[in-house]
Amino acid sequence: MSSLTRPIPTAGGFAHLAGRPAVWATLAFAAALALLPFSDGVFHTLFPExxxxxxxxxxxxDLALSHAALVGAASLVVVSVGIGIGIFVTRPAGRDFAGPVDTLxxxxxxxPPTAVLALAVPVIGYGGAPTIVALIAYGLLPVVSATIAxxxxxxxxxxxxxxxxxxxxxxxxLxxxxxxxxxxILSGVRTSVILNIGTATIGSTVGALTLGSPIIEGLSGSNPAYVLQGAILVGLFAIATDLxxxxLEHTLR
Known part of the structure; x- marks a missing residue:
């Protein structure tokens, strides 16, 4: 399509985009990432001690990118495996396995994800790998259940x-x-991803770089400012993703 015939975005189109809560939540998350490094004075006023x-x-x-990468990697496995399992147990050949699959x-x-981390660390070491294992174990049920339903x-x-x-x-x-x-199915994927955005924060207890890093350090060092900074970012990330x-669900329906 030539530049002469390509549709030109209208003011109404931009207004419709700007009116979406997901856009505003994403902008708020981006603004928090950009402004928090320069907010020393604000937090010094809030916590003068x-x-x-x-x-x-x-x-x-860096924390946000690493956090998103861990959640994305785990979610990719969860969606692939979860939908595959859901399809299998709804076929004639797999109906007998529906009960055991639901139990597992x-x-x-x-x-508890912390227990998964404790079991995984001696086997695969510290860092992001045990965190991904915990997220996969924790996020599988919503996807499998939604696919079957x-x-x-x-x-x-x-x-x-x-x-x-x-x-x-x-x-x-197909x-x-x-x-x-x-x-x-998408509603199950949505639940799984949002759960894992929050759950990924505990990965910082085993050396993973996540938005939970300031939260964990703040809790261990009695620094509520760190906890607040991490909580703000995790909350905005989860809200933006959920919106x-x-x-996407509205488009599919």
Whole structure:
């Protein structure tokens, strides 16, 4: 398309984009990342008893990028494995495994992430790897449950129509069942990702670089300013991500 025929964004289009809560939450998160390094005076006023009220061991941007990378890596595994398991146990060959799968994923959800870290560190060492293992164990249940619920809720009529036109089981799954179940599956993915954004903060207890680093150091060193700085960033990150999932769910529905 030439520059003469390419649509030009209108003021109304920009206003519609600016009116989305997800955009404002993302801008607030970006502003916090940019301004916190220069907020020493603000936190000194809030906590005058502290000699070092601003966290400086690592940049807030580095913490955020590392945090996002850990959550993203774990979520990629969770979504791939969780949807795969959900599909398997809703097929005739896998229905007998639905009970054990539900039990195993529920155990992973109820098992404390700190316990997973404690078990993983002696095997794979300190840093991001045990954190990812804990996030995978903790985030699997919502995706598996949502996938099973979404596929089981697909109406019979479209499935019968797909069989009537000669679609193979794989074709029926890809072209009919998964598209119809997508909003429910996405809600499970959304829950898993938001949970893991908060859970990833404990990875700093085993040497991972996350937005929980100032929180952990603040708690151990009785520095509430550090805790507040980390909590602000984690909260804004989770809110922005949740609102973007809301936009995506609205589009799918």
């Amino acid at each position: 502290l000699q070092r009220p601003l966290y400086t061991r690592a940049s807030f941007l 994923t529920a155990v992973g959800q109820t098992f 979404g596929l089981n809720a697909v109406p019979v009529a479209p499935v019968q129509a797909a069989d009537g036109i000669g679609l193979s089981p794989a074709g029926r799954l 072209k009919v069942e998964l598209p119809l179940a997508a909003p429910v 973007w999932f809301d936009e």
